[in-house]
Amino acid sequence: MDLQKRFAELTTAHVADACVRAEVPVRTVSLSAVRPGRVAGRVLPAKHVGSVDIFLEAFQSAQPGDVLVVDNGGRRDEACVGDLMALEAQAAGIAGLVIWGLHRDTVEIEEIGLPVYSLGAMPNGPLRLDPLPSDALESATVGEWTVTSGDVVLGDEDGVVFIPAARVDELLTLAESIRDTERRQASQIHAGTSLREQVRFDVYLAERAKNPTLTFREHLRAVRGAIEE
Numbered sequence: 001m002d003l004q005k006r007f008a009e010l011t012t013a014h015v016a017d018a019c020v021r022a023e024v025p026v027r028t029v030s031l032s033a034v035r036p037g038r039v040a041g042r043v044l045p046a047k048h049v050g051s052v053d054i055f056l057e058a059f060q061s062a063q064p065g066d067v068l069v070v071d072n073g074g075r076r077d078e079a080c081v082g083d084l085m086a087l088e089a090q091a092a093g094i095a096g097l098v099i100w101g102l103h104r105d106t107v108e109i110e111e112i113g114l115p116v117y118s119l120g121a122m123p124n125g126p127l128r129l130d131p132l133p134s135d136a137l138e139s140a141t142v143g144e145w146t147v148t149s150g151d152v153v154l155g156d157e158d159g160v161v162f163i164p165a166a167r168v169d170e171l172l173t174l175a176e177s178i179r180d181t182e183r184r185q186a187s188q189i190h191a192g193t194s195l196r197e198q199v200r201f202d203v204y205l206a207e208r209a210k211n212p213t214l215t216f217r218e219h220l221r222a223v224r225g226a227i228e229e
Contacts (some may be wrong), residue, residue, distance in 0.1 A: 003152065004065070005038045010175050011158065012156050014178050015163065017175070018120075025086070028161045029160050031119060033155065034106060036109045036155040039098070040152070041067035043162070046069070046071065046136065048101065051126070059136065062093065064093065065095045067094065068096075069097075069142060071142065076102060078102065079103050079104035079122045079126075082103065083112065086108075096116065099119070101190075150165055
C-alpha cells in the first residue's frame with residue numbers, strides 16, 4: 001500500500017473519526033506545519049537530550065518513508081531541530097519530521113521543502129546536554145501519547161494523528177467511507193437540502209423526547225450520517 005498516496009485523498013480529521021468508529025484510541029496532537037503540507041509514514045522515534053547525534057543515529061537504521069518523531073518533552077526554551085537536520089533527514093529518505101518541541105531556521109526549512117511539524121519556532125538551540133536514556137531510539141512521547149515504530153503518523157494542517165501500523169488499511173478504509181459520506185452531504189447542502197433534513201434531525205428530536213438517553217451519535221449511525229465521526 002502506498003500510504004502517502006492514499007492519505008493524500010484524506011485528512012487527519014477523517015482518520016481521527018475513523019478511530020472513533022473503530023474504537024481505537026484517538027491519538028491526536030495539535031502541532032503546526034512549518035509550511036502547508038502533509039506527511040505520512042512509519043514512526044522513527046528519537047528522544048532528544050541536547051545533541052543532534054541521536055537523530056543521526058536514528059537515520060542509520062531508517063527506512064525510506066519513515067517520519068522522524070522527536071521527543072523533546074514539549075520544551076519551549078530551546079529549538080532542537082534546524083535546517084541541517086531537516087536537510088540530512090531529506091537526504092536519508094525521511095518523509096518528514098514531527099517535533100514535540102520547537103524548531104529553528106524556519107526560512108531554510110521552508111526552502112528545503114521537507115514537511116516539519118512542531119510546537120513553534122525559537123532562535124536558540126539547546127544549552128544543555130543531559131544523559132542519554134537507553135531507550136532513546138525505541139519510543140517517543142508526544143503530548144500524552146507514547147509511540148514506537150509499530151505506529152504510523154499522519155499530519156496535515158490540522159495537526160497529527162498516530163495510528164497502529166497493523167490497522168492502517170482498516171482505518172484508512174473507514175476514513176475513506178466517512179470522507180465520501182461528508183462529500184455527499186456537502187453536495188446536497190449546496191443543492192438546497194439542509195444537513196438537518198439529510199440526517200432527519202426532526203426524527204432525532206422526537207425520538208430523544210421519548211428516550212432521553214438517545215445520543216445524536218447513535219442517531220447518526222442509524223441514518224448513516226458521519227458528521228461527528
